[in-house]
Amino acid sequence: MSIRALFLGGPGSGKGTQASILSKTMNIPHIDTGSLLRTEIASCSENGLIAKKQIDNGQLVPYQIVASMIKCRLNKPDCANGFILDGFPRSLEQAEGFEKILKELNIKIDVVLNINISEDILIARMAYRKSCPTCGEKYNTRLKPPKQDNICDNCNSSLIQRSDDSEETAIKRIETYKKETEPLITYYNDQNLIVNIDGNQSIEDIFKDILSLLKEEKNNDNKKIKA
Ligand code: AMP
16 A cells, blocks of 8 residues: 555654554655754754754754755655655644645645644653664653663664653643644644544554554545555
8 A cells, every 4th residue: 555644643642653663564664854853963964953952942943954854855766655754744834835845746645644642641751762772763661661671672772862852841842742733733634634543542552543544544535545
């Protein structure tokens, strides 16, 4: 099945985890603007320095920086059969800009998966989040702990916590999400693209829901998702 999907959901809603599983299942790229920006920061470029300041404050990185990264990424051949976008667009300004990028690339979005979850759970999840700096595997020391304390199951590297996953920054990121990103639910609902997912479940159950809702979508509108 080929699909061009976006994930919406607050920081810590599990959209990155679900996007990664869906990308492996469907064999299409998972494009995550947060990770693209962290790579830019690691390269110490001028854009990376601007991005770091914003990220550490729980605020959005300027649109022009994100837009050029996205356009360049969507133009790569591996996106020809679809892609899963995670973390973009993140504001109405970005969604409107994204329409222009889609037009230029002559493609359309099939579905927007919106993960709903309560705020208390979001904060708790971010505070316990860790990831592997080598292979990128994500853990949660409460919900999905590594087999050995602080060591990646895949490659034995020591796990790290993102600098913006502290409780203080987590609260700021949720505020930014509510102000900037939540209006996108109405924006995409008006385009009949939103599929709501209950994020207050286990990773496996959320993924089961996603697959069955995507199948339903496909049956409802065969043109939306091409088998
Ligand atoms: P994430 O890994 O998706 O939680 O993103 C981490 C941080 O990167 C966010 O809190 C923002 O500061 C920044 N970021 C990620 N995606 C975007 C985007 N589309 N636009 C602006 N900033 C972004």
